Amino acid sequence: SQKIEQNSEALNIQEGKTATLTCNYTNYSPAYLQWYRQDPGRGPVFLLLIRENEKEKRKERLKVTFDTTLKQSLFHITASQPADSATYLCAGDTDKLIFGTGTRLQVFP
Amino acid sequence: NAGVTQTPKFQVLKTGQSMTLQCAQDMNHEYMSWYRQDPGMGLRLIHYSVGAGITDQGEVPNGYNVSRSTTEDFPLRLLSAAPSQTSVYFCASRLAGGRHEQFFGPGTRLTVL
Numbered sequence: 001s002q003k004i005e006q007n008s009e010a011l012n013i014q015e016g017k018t019a020t021l022t023c024n025y026t027n028y029s030p031a032y033l034q035w036y037r038q039d040p041g042r043g044p045v046f047l048l049l050i051r052e053n054e055k056e057k058r059k060e061r062l063k064v065t066f067d068t069t070l071k072q073s074l075f076h077i078t079a080s081q082p083a084d085s086a087t088y089l090c091a092g093d094t095d096k097l098i099f100g101t102g103t104r105l106q107v108f109p
Numbered sequence: 110n111a112g113v114t115q116t117p118k119f120q121v122l123k124t125g126q127s128m129t130l131q132c133a134q135d136m137n138h139e140y141m142s143w144y145r146q147d148p149g150m151g152l153r154l155i156h157y158s159v160g161a162g163i164t165d166q167g168e169v170p171n172g173y174n175v176s177r178s179t180t181e182d183f184p185l186r187l188l189s190a191a192p193s194q195t196s197v198y199f200c201a202s203r204l205a206g207g208r209h210e211q212f213f214g215p216g217t218r219l220t221v222l
Binding site for chain 1: 113142144149150151152153154157167168199201208210211212213214215216
């Protein structure tokens with residue numbers, strides 16, 4: 001079955017460092033990958049979208065890559081801040097969005 | 110714009126009871142969907158709709174019914190609630206086709222005793 005996999009272990013990093021989150025997909029080829037942020041008790045909020053023919057996309061401190069050979073997307077937050085602490089979800093986009101389990105990021109001062 | 114709204118925010122049911130979770134959006138989005146979110150399982154797609162009168166099953170449709178009589182509304186019905194349906198339910202909407210961001214509602218926390 002179509003699957004999106006994210007590292008379920010929490011990622012703990014120090015403020016100011018770059019956080020890198022990984023998303024792998026199996027058994028299908030999404031035309032787009034999307035990244036969302038989810039805070040406790042709230043619905044996910046869209047951050048970035050990247051097409052399969054784009055290698056990289058940036059938005060302020062965020063950068064996402066899409067490697068169709070490795071079937072992987074990397075999501076980077078540069079100069080991370082405690083306010084970036086949240087769960088980040090990757091989703092593969094074909095005719096419907098299929099989400100991974102998310103990776104919880106904790107940025108400590 | 111209110112965006113995507115869901116009611117109720119919290120609900121407790123007894124096994125075997127039925128109820129409807131309401132979802133509405135005011136962005137004229139063709140595509141609407143329902144997800145459930147459980148610890149360690151992520152967001153799992155229950156049902157989705159690409160327009161009024163059209164619905165389709167997602168990954169975990171059993172025990173749930175949907176209908177789409179208008180563009181704005183997409184209710185989710187639990188016919189006979191079971192403890193396994195205890196979860197947080199999210200409704201979402203977006204424009205049809207790929208490459209569009211999805212907007213989520215605030216969620217409904219459902220407990221089935």
